[in-house]
Amino acid sequence: MFGKKQAEEKRPYCSAVIVAAGSGTRMGEDKLMLELGGATVIERTLLALERCECVDELVVVTQSAKIPAIARLARERGVSKLKCVVEGGADRTQSAYLGVRECSERAELIAIHDGARPLVTPELVERAVQAAAERGAAAPAIHVKDTVRQARGGRVLRTLERDELYLMQTPQVFRAELIRQALGEAARLGVSLTDDCAAVMLLDAEVFLIEGSEENLKLTTPADVFAASAIIDARGDYL
Numbered sequence: 001m002f003g004k005k006q007a008e009e010k011r012p013y014c015s016a017v018i019v020a021a022g023s024g025t026r027m028g029e030d031k032l033m034l035e036l037g038g039a040t041v042i043e044r045t046l047l048a049l050e051r052c053e054c055v056d057e058l059v060v061v062t063q064s065a066k067i068p069a070i071a072r073l074a075r076e077r078g079v080s081k082l083k084c085v086v087e088g089g090a091d092r093t094q095s096a097y098l099g100v101r102e103c104s105e106r107a108e109l110i111a112i113h114d115g116a117r118p119l120v121t122p123e124l125v126e127r128a129v130q131a132a133a134e135r136g137a138a139a140p141a142i143h144v145k146d147t148v149r150q151a152r153g154g155r156v157l158r159t160l161e162r163d164e165l166y167l168m169q170t171p172q173v174f175r176a177e178l179i180r181q182a183l184g185e186a187a188r189l190g191v192s193l194t195d196d197c198a199a200v201m202l203l204d205a206e207v208f209l210i211e212g213s214e215e216n217l218k219l220t221t222p223a224d225v226f227a228a229s230a231i232i233d234a235r236g237d238y239l
Contacts, residue, residue: 020115
């Protein structure tokens with residue numbers, strides 16, 4: 001991690017884009033505004049990144065109707081790093097690109113984080129930021145624990161090598177010029193990608209993994225909300 005002895009001017013300026021423009025159809029309701037331990041999901045995500053010393057500014061990308069509410073919640077919670085809240089695109093890739101375009105020209109690193117991952121810790125963010133500063137592109141991931149088989153039409157085709165399979169998480173962090181170019185290329189090609197590392201890989205750039213966290217859940221279904229509530233209870237992390 002960036003040590004106290006490292007002079008502030010030596011630390012790379014890092015912008016963080018929070019992608020929060022999804023429809024939440026699998027949740028059945030607006031997951032960003034669900035309450036978890038005394039705060040909404042989006043408040044927790046904002047505050048988690050606000051507390052990271054390695055993050056200098058925040059950009060939120062969301063649906064146009066949610067912009068006033070998210071801006072208000074950020075003000076009420078004292079989120080001082082928020083630069084702007086902007087409207088997203090037709091899919092995640094477009095939304096990430098629109099967010100990256102709003103980042104400061106000072107940014108040397110850009111982190112892209114799912115708005116629906118409210119339990120990320122400053123320690124995890126800092127490890128991802130440092131790895132990207134050293135290697136250009138880094139993302140947290142966790143090993144697949146279960147046996148994974150590829151199937152088609154209900155028929156098993158093969159068993160995949162579990163030791164080589166990872167579940168990707170966010171924040172995914174990149175050198176600014178790399179992710180700007182990568183998402184710009186994805187936009188030019190009109191491709192829709194599930195994460196931002198895939199955009200970088202379009203340029204044949206390497207992505208390095210750091211150890212993620214089982215607690216860094218992405219809230220997708222009601223079962224994820226129950227799990228997140230249990231983690232908050234165990235942490236005593238009430239806001």
